Amino acid sequence: MDQGTTSTRTNLYDDSGRCIATARRRSRTTHPQPGWDEQDGNALLAAIEETVAEALDTVPGAELAGIGLANQGESIIAFDRRTGAPLSNAILWSDRRAGTVIDRVRGTAEASRVEGVTGLRLDPYYSAARIAWALTNLPDVAAAAAAGTLAIGTLDTFFIYRLTGGAYVTDPSTGSRTQLMALDDLQFDKECAAAFGIDVALLPALVDTVFAEPLPTTLGAPLYASATDQLAALAALGAINPGDTKMTYGTGCFIDTNVGAAPCRPGHGLMPTFAWSILDEPKAWAIEGGVFTAATAVDWLVGLGLAESAAHVAELAAACAAASDFDLRMHHPQFLPSFTGVGAPWWRPDAAGVLAGLRASTDGHDLAFAVLDGIAQRVADVVDAVDAELGSTATLRADGGLSANRTLMQRQADVCGRPIAIADHQENTAAGAAGLAAIGAGELDLTGLAARAEFHCVVEPQLAEPNRLLERARWRAFVEATSDLEPPALSTAAHRRIEERNS
Template identity: 30%
Template sequence: MALDVGSSTARTVMVDPAGVIVGEGRAPVVWKHPRPGWVELDPMALWQATRTTIGLALRSAGARAEDVVALGITSHRETVMVWERDTGRPVHDAIVWISHQTDDIVNRWQERGLAEEFRTRTGLRNDSFFSAAKVAWLLDNVPGLRTRAAAGQVLCGTVDTWLLWNLTGGQVHATDPSCASRTALFNLSSMSWDEELLELLDIPATVLATVQPSDADFGRVDASVLTGRPPIRAVLADQQAGMFGQACFETGAAKNTFGTAGVLTVNSGAEPVLVDGLTSSVAWTVQQQTRFELEGVVFHSGQTLQWLRESLGMVADPDRIDALCASVPDSGGVYIVPAFGGICAPHWDRRAPRLDHRAVAGQHQRPRHPRGRRGDGLPDLRHRRSPLRWRYDGFAAQGRWGRVEQ
């Protein structure tokens, strides 16, 4: 059984010994928008959605809970939550990776000259995208939380850690290096939480999860979830899991994922590599060997199609967008850069306009707009990926080892 809890959908799949998917269950992941630019989710609702998909997958496969021999977890990254150690109750809604509510903290850290510390220690950036400022925001804004954290009463984690905690009935507070390395608190050289950086940021190390190899023994599922209590034998961040699943095991092997976001990753080898405009993270630690990855993100990929459907009402069924695009000869000069949450790699401009569109109002028929958005194979995303491609030179070798997944 594999749990795949993304930004938009929670999914569980059942896989037989031959590696064939024999059952599947899905449930939506619902975001909250308490203020403009803020994005949160209910951790308990996320867990309940995951439990729902487990039941759906079992029924889809015609299997019993006792038939599950092992379980693995992959989840979206950077999103952070804090919960009570004794009760497992969240102290606040989780802060989602794309939220802007931590911008003030990021700006203060920038003024303190910490940008280079983040870059050289963690391979990431001082940016609201990553988990560090989210943890600091929760500690600063939830009444009494710093005191409770100092007393060891609360725990913190990304989505994988939250799922592990609930799957094991509150017995395991852990993560793997791929997930930890997307927090901007994990040192790529020491492969551990960066104690000096944590001190600079005033984040207590005691609230953070134990970091174990991606293929470690993460405990057993509690009988209240699966009566057979199968072992949890894998934890991997979603983008790194996509690269592993596409067999990008060699240095230079790359994959591009079109999900909520668009994410281009490349296996950069056995040592971390820093490239301007990109981030460097742990790909995985498997069989006592660690591989690293270079990564570039476009914040809105599949989510832009959702925007076309739900906000603009331009399409009722996203599956028809290709046919709609083909119904007109060209884009008519219309281009949309979906910078709803700013522009990510390689520009890293979170203050960019929420939507940058170049069009002359009233001069185009409605079907032309999706053409401008997608064209022959998503030209907008293709153009935005092209700066990333040059930064991958020497690793991806012009896409020689490229893989694409949706």
């Protein structure tokens, strides 16, 4: 079960790891205010239950042996610890409302300790700030906390609680995304929680990614494993050795690199994360960089009526004159895909999307190409950071829905300057969750799971290296220039000009 931002998907896999059935429900995201992203927790749970039943119905005689769950990562929800009833909507990882919480914590003596213990720079991207915001701003949540009946955490805690009838747990791969878990000992840290005004007793218990004992569920089979989405995909894509790197193109694009059996606190704007804990296997840590806007930008073009579908965006971009002409690209419109801020390596949470360099001649083909090129360039920003951290050139493998977009993948190979292996199976988050469950059931090991990954398509770069370097330099200059266009920066500049005029 892959409960993602855009949709909930259940895939059924047979003993060989072949996907034999799938069912999907799109998720509805609401935006009560600009920068706020919410989903209905009960609707997400219902989507899990419905897709499991639907997938099973398509395979007569199928017997469900075990279940693995993958979750959105940093998204949070509050619920009643007695009944499991939600006390808030799910507040998504892309939601930016908790910036004021980060501003408050950043000014305290505890700020540097939080960053040191968790390995994460202060940012509203992580769960802690949203949990703190909910405790302060949602009356039902505050009342439940005062009464001792509150459960609040990442979405996996809610799903597991409801599906198992009361288990209140999460795993370290998800816990490491909260900015509340100590990266070294994989436990929620009391002082880090206190820095955000959170009582650590409110948080779930941390258990292994592959459970020591499976949890009975209402779905007809036990739950054997739970992991955050990107780390489930990392395992399914065969990135189980240090230096292995994957890029998953979904709502955002997340680039993860396995760094081995010891925690790593990277530089270069990358974040550390825990990968998985499995009995009789070495623990694994990883480093990650996120491009928060990927498929969202493609969907935006479709929503504006500039394209009929995501596939049509690819067709329009492929037909753009700049797609094959370097000189035209050096004067082409540029798009910064930053609807929910800019992540690694820049970390500008207040950034908004920017489309620049428009002419009267700019048409739909140009806009489609600019959007796909912006995604590819932002991913290349993260890949450059990974290379710098590793001290070597990362070998790239890709999956996710947008990995089927050959225009995007060609641009990705070109701006990264290296081949990209495209996974045959796009939905590796679900495959990873199922594989981890099979490990828990004793039917597979980590090496066996990695061996299931297949890459029959490799996209080779076609851009000459001097031209690639020029394009990348132009892109970095563009991103740096857009900092003055962030909404808070424009507001500050406006106030300053009014004050100067009045004086």
